[in-house]
Amino acid sequence: MSYFFQQSLNALQLGSIYALIALGYTMVYGILRMINFAHGDLFMVGAFFCFLAATVLHFPFLPTLLVSMAGVAFLGVIIERLAYKPLRQAPRVSAVITALGVGIFLENLILAIDPYPKHVPLLIGNTTWDLLGVSVSSLQVLIIALSLGLMLMLDFIVRRTMVGIAMRAISWDKTIVPLMGVPVNLVISITFALGAGLGAAAGTMYGLAYPVIDPYMGIMVGWKAFISAVVGGIGNIRGAMIGGFILGTVEILVVAYFPSTYKDFVSFALLLVLLIYRPYGILGKPQTQKI
Amino acid sequence: MRIPCSRNIKFLVLIPGGWLLCFLIPRLGILNPYVQLVFIYVGINIILATSLNLINGYMGEFSVGHAGFMAVGAYISSLLTVRVIPASWNPYLFPFALVAGGMGAGLVGLIVAVPSFKTRGDYLAIVTLAFNMIVKSVIENIEAIGGPRGLLGMQKMTTLPWVFFWTVVSIWIIRNFVYSNFGRGVLSIREDEIAGELMGVNTRRVKLLGFVISSFFAGIAGGLFAHNLQFINPRVFDILKSTDILIMVYLGGVGSIAGSIIGAGIYTLLLEYLRFLKEWRMVLMPLLLVFLMLFRPRGIMGLREFKGFVPQYYLSAVELWLARRKKEDVAPSH
Numbered sequence: 001m002s003y004f005f006q007q008s009l010n011a012l013q014l015g016s017i018y019a020l021i022a023l024g025y026t027m028v029y030g031i032l033r034m035i036n037f038a039h040g041d042l043f044m045v046g047a048f049f050c051f052l053a054a055t056v057l058h059f060p061f062l063p064t065l066l067v068s069m070a071g072v073a074f075l076g077v078i079i080e081r082l083a084y085k086p087l088r089q090a091p092r093v094s095a096v097i098t099a100l101g102v103g104i105f106l107e108n109l110i111l112a113i114d115p116y117p118k119h120v121p122l123l124i125g126n127t128t129w130d131l132l133g134v135s136v137s138s139l140q141v142l143i144i145a146l147s148l149g150l151m152l153m154l155d156f157i158v159r160r161t162m163v164g165i166a167m168r169a170i171s172w173d174k175t176i177v178p179l180m181g182v183p184v185n186l187v188i189s190i191t192f193a194l195g196a197g198l199g200a201a202a203g204t205m206y207g208l209a210y211p212v213i214d215p216y217m218g219i220m221v222g223w224k225a226f227i228s229a230v231v232g233g234i235g236n237i238r239g240a241m242i243g244g245f246i247l248g249t250v251e252i253l254v255v256a257y258f259p260s261t262y263k264d265f266v267s268f269a270l271l272l273v274l275l276i277y278r279p280y281g282i283l284g285k286p287q288t289q290k291i
Numbered sequence: 292m293r294i295p296c297s298r299n300i301k302f303l304v305l306i307p308g309g310w311l312l313c314f315l316i317p318r319l320g321i322l323n324p325y326v327q328l329v330f331i332y333v334g335i336n337i338i339l340a341t342s343l344n345l346i347n348g349y350m351g352e353f354s355v356g357h358a359g360f361m362a363v364g365a366y367i368s369s370l371l372t373v374r375v376i377p378a379s380w381n382p383y384l385f386p387f388a389l390v391a392g393g394m395g396a397g398l399v400g401l402i403v404a405v406p407s408f409k410t411r412g413d414y415l416a417i418v419t420l421a422f423n424m425i426v427k428s429v430i431e432n433i434e435a436i437g438g439p440r441g442l443l444g445m446q447k448m449t450t451l452p453w454v455f456f457w458t459v460v461s462i463w464i465i466r467n468f469v470y471s472n473f474g475r476g477v478l479s480i481r482e483d484e485i486a487g488e489l490m491g492v493n494t495r496r497v498k499l500l501g502f503v504i505s506s507f508f509a510g511i512a513g514g515l516f517a518h519n520l521q522f523i524n525p526r527v528f529d530i531l532k533s534t535d536i537l538i539m540v541y542l543g544g545v546g547s548i549a550g551s552i553i554g555a556g557i558y559t560l561l562l563e564y565l566r567f568l569k570e571w572r573m574v575l576m577p578l579l580l581v582f583l584m585l586f587r588p589r590g591i592m593g594l595r596e597f598k599g600f601v602p603q604y605y606l607s608a609v610e611l612w613l614a615r616r617k618k619e620d621v622a623p624s625h
Contacts, residue, residue, distance in 0.1 A: 035413055035416075035417070083581055083585070086585050087584065087585065090584075090588060091588075092353075092412055092413055093347075093353055093588075094584045094588045096353070096355075096413065096416055097537060097541065097580065097584055098580075098581050098584040098585070100355070100530075100534055100537070100577075100580075101534070101577040101578070101580035101581040101584070102577070102581060103577075104531065104534060104573075104576075104577040105574060105577035105578055105581070108570070108573040108574045108576075108577065109574050111570065111573075112570040112571050112573075112574050115570070219530070223424065226417075230417070259432075261431065261432050262428075262432060264424065264428045265425060265428040265429060265432065268421045268422075268424045268425045268428065269425060271417070271421045272406070272418060272421050272422065272425070275406065275410065275414055275417060275418050275421075276405075276406050276409070276410075276418075279410060279414055
């Protein structure tokens, strides 16, 4: 029984990382109706910025986190301005292919600059407590607490501030909102910055928890996070959070009780089944198509 | 008025001439083996790009997981030649092994076509990408065929004449399919699926057939690829390979067979030419794709086509309609 609780704790940790990255996917889809396939690679760049800040600049934990979040937010805004903004009126095919291209470009850029997997030094003391047979490490608690804190902050921003209201308005109806005096381009850039920043926070924490990072790690983690966004209902922020925890639980359950090589297969099969029978996800609403 | 169909002399001369050349080049050693290898890859990429163009270009769907079909074809044909067929029979049964691989890929294409009935656009892209990952994951989990270590031991049976033969066959079949009576439905799905369905096009059957034909040829290309490289593992057939094929299609021009030929040729040759850049080559390639999407999303050929590929006569359905209209012009009925 304590094995089950131990795995539940692991599932919470993994799920919170997936949820943070899924928020990035969901916010961009909500505003632009575009799936930013490069988001997983922004997560990877966040982990690499954290590595740079920790080893080259020797920052402690909090400045490392802030540096990587700010850096990747900036990168996200640049990518949006250069690659996605010209394609807002183009057919969706172009946007998706461009996103794929940007993702591969980021991976190979980091690979070309320095291809070796990197070891992220531990920036905070790691004490483990034994709680009713479950070993809890302070790193796990930090990850879960920080993720929940960031998600609550995002929820507050989206629901209570003017920027958040503007974001929700744009995702509701994109044509009328600029006529109401909302600076649409600025709000879109802020959305990208927020999403990328959260992805970078996830990257930093992933780098601390599983200390080896390499340029191709963004692919799988990005895809799992995307699946969680779809599970929760893409475009829905609460859905992304729930979906992240669901997918983390599913993956840890597969690893704990089945041969662990099946974890990717189960996640993608779940995605496929969901897309066939309930493509709008758990918290989404079915879209009707006007002829 | 019936436009006389032009029996194109060009093709009757080019195709046997090309095949003869493919026999002579290795025999006489005109080009060095590296250049021959590059041409083999150009041929394989042409088959892949043409088959993907059928779904993405002519049918207007959005399939991003083409490497999955390639993987299925490669593994099935390799397993046949390595484990089932005795070694001395291999050169004679090679085309059958390829076709078997293609049929396996076609069956898998059938499975992928089913979600396409209900989903379009972004969601179909996700479905096909997920399917690509699932294929890779399943292959990695089957220890009997090597799992993540891969499969080796294939004989090098892919030669220039074989590649040329399969390239010509795939272009011929896909071109005939698209310009046939039945294949017109493919274009109607791209233009307006609901209107086509209302006009009586059996969209389900057309989609099934389109996906199956496309994945069949992707499987054949996979088999040729496996027997050229003599080693395959699941990592080769991941999203990077799918993106390669996408670049070729969108570079040359969607909805145009000539476009996929040009795109595959230019992409493969460019990649070989840029080898001196070492690791920065793969940084440049996705940038090329992004620039393409930003500045020329239609590709080099746009939606145009070689004059020789387009048939110079009307379809029989159109002929009947024209004849009926002429009869009504002569004797109008109220």
